[in-house]
Each structure stands twice: as C-alpha cells, then as structure tokens.
Amino acid sequence: MNNNDWNKQRVLEVLRDAGVNPTSQRVEIGYALFSSCAHLSAEEIMQRVNADYPVVSKATVYNTLGLFAGHALVREVIVEPGKVFYDPNVSPHHHFYYVDSGDLVDIPASSLQIGTLPDLPPETEVEKVEVVIRLRQRATH
C-alpha cells in the first residue's frame, strides 16, 4: 500500500483509526499530505488545500500537522532554521538534503546502518534518531 489511490474516504478512516476526530479540515489536510509522494512544507500543504478557494487557515495547518505528528501519522523533518518538511512516510528511514535546491530525498533504513550506538543516559529512551546527510553540488575546480 502506498501513495497512489488515496481518496478522502480512506483518509477519514485512517484518521479515525488513529484516534483523531476526522473533521473536514483535517481530512483535507491529510488528503493533501498522503496523496502527495513528496516532502511538503506547511506552506505548500496550505497552498494545495486552498488551491481553489480558502478552506483552512495557516494556523490550522500547523496545529493539524502537529496533531498528526503526535499520532505518528506524519514525520517532521527539520533541515534548516525555519524549514520543516512533513513526510508521510513514518517508517524508520533517513534523508538526503540537497543544500542547493532544497530538495529532500529518502534514504531507506537498509542503506544506512548505524554501527555502534552510544550508551544512553539513565532513565531515558530514544524517541527518534534523525540522520540528515547534507549534499552539495561537487565543486568544479
């Protein structure tokens, strides 16, 4: 199952299954997010949802994406100050970030093995491991 053949009914079910009250705004935002195969910023999501006529405010986009993230429906990826991507792929994986173009590309978990993990401080547990490999165009000397 993946990013094709999403429809709003299916988004509604996913939200309900996750314990999120599926209001119309949330379904719209979820549909924009899941039906896209890309990594979108909050700004881009709002533009897609509001493409025809105003449906949601920016505040609602942020609040909703935060809510989704709390229910593991989306993953936040931070690459630059003030630049957060929302990744509908929530399974463990990592990212290439193209500094020049601003594009973000998945790295399957299997392609990047972390060898030794450091000892954790007592009474703590890992919430998430973020690996971002920043790439730039090779300099032409």
Next chain:
Amino acid sequence: MNNNDWNKQRVLEVLRDAGVNPTSQRVEIGYALFSSCAHLSAEEIMQRVNADYPVVSKATVYNTLGLFAGHALVREVIVEPGKVFYDPNVSPHHHFYYVDSGDLVDIPASSLQIGTLPDLPPETEVEKVEVVIRLRQRATH
C-alpha cells in the same frame, strides 16, 4: 586546548586566522560563544554579550553567527523548528537532544559509528552529516 582560559585577545587572533575581520562586536560574540562550554542559542548569546549594557543588536548576532559558520568557527545544530544551537565544537561529532529539557549534549564521533553509507547521487559531495538522537524521560508504567 579547550574551553577554559579564553580571552578576547585570543578570540581576536582566532578570527583573524580564519580570515574574519575582527571587529569589536565579532570579538564580543566570539568570546561569549567560545568561553562557554555550552550549546547556546542566538538569543542566549545576545543576552550574554549585552548583559551589562547594549553592545550588539539581534540582527548582528545572527549575521555574525552565520559568518562564523561559513568560516567553520562554529557549527549550527538544528533540533526544533525555530531552535538553532551554535556549537563551538566544530570537529565531527553527534548530539543527544533531551526533548523534555531542551538540552543538547555531545556524542563523541567515536561512540557512534555509521556502518554502511549509501551511494551518493552523481556529481554531489557530502557537506555534513547530522545525527541527532532525541531522548525522552523513560515512561513510568
């Protein structure tokens, strides 16, 4: 050499060696940054520099830290949207981020080996590899 016995004269020399014109504002910011053994935000750096009386504006703090980063005098570590830490330790290493307290702690490069690295897309090179392990207090069931 490390985070004790910094003085402004030494900061001045470091800046000059790095090719950065050592103006008084830059020396003050560099001194606040290097003499601290912590990971500071732009806000905190400004507070330290301006503790007694106004010395620099916030804009200058941002511009100067950006300049330092470009000359590899400081490393930017992004952990949350709108939360950048400036790390005076520029040698390769990684970070624990305590979600609950907002603290950032170094992981020596030797404690976290990355096993396989994925193939890079053609004509690109790695600028930086960012690994942030987000930790939370272990839930008490």
Next chain:
DNA sequence: CTCGATGCAAACAATTTGCAGGAGC
C-alpha cells in the same frame, strides 16, 4: 574622496496562543 565592509532598524516569515463559535451530550 571613494568604495567596500559593517551593524542594525525595520521588514518579513514561521509558529504559537487565546479565545469565539460550534458540536455532542
């Protein structure tokens, strides 16, 4: 005197908060 470098006020952008209105009980 000229011109590039510098610092900062003001503009801009990203995110959060507080509260008015609405849905369910």
Next chain:
DNA sequence: GCTCCTGCAAATTGTTTGCATCGAG
C-alpha cells in the same frame, strides 16, 4: 444548557534584508 473540542485572528518569536554609516586606502 453546559462542556469540551475546533479553527483561526492576532500575537509572538525567529530570521533576513536594505540601507545609513564607518573606516581603510
């Protein structure tokens, strides 16, 4: 009718830009 939930306007916070000023040649 009361209460909790929801969405958004407005406020806040983080960052960048454009320009006046300074200092070196």
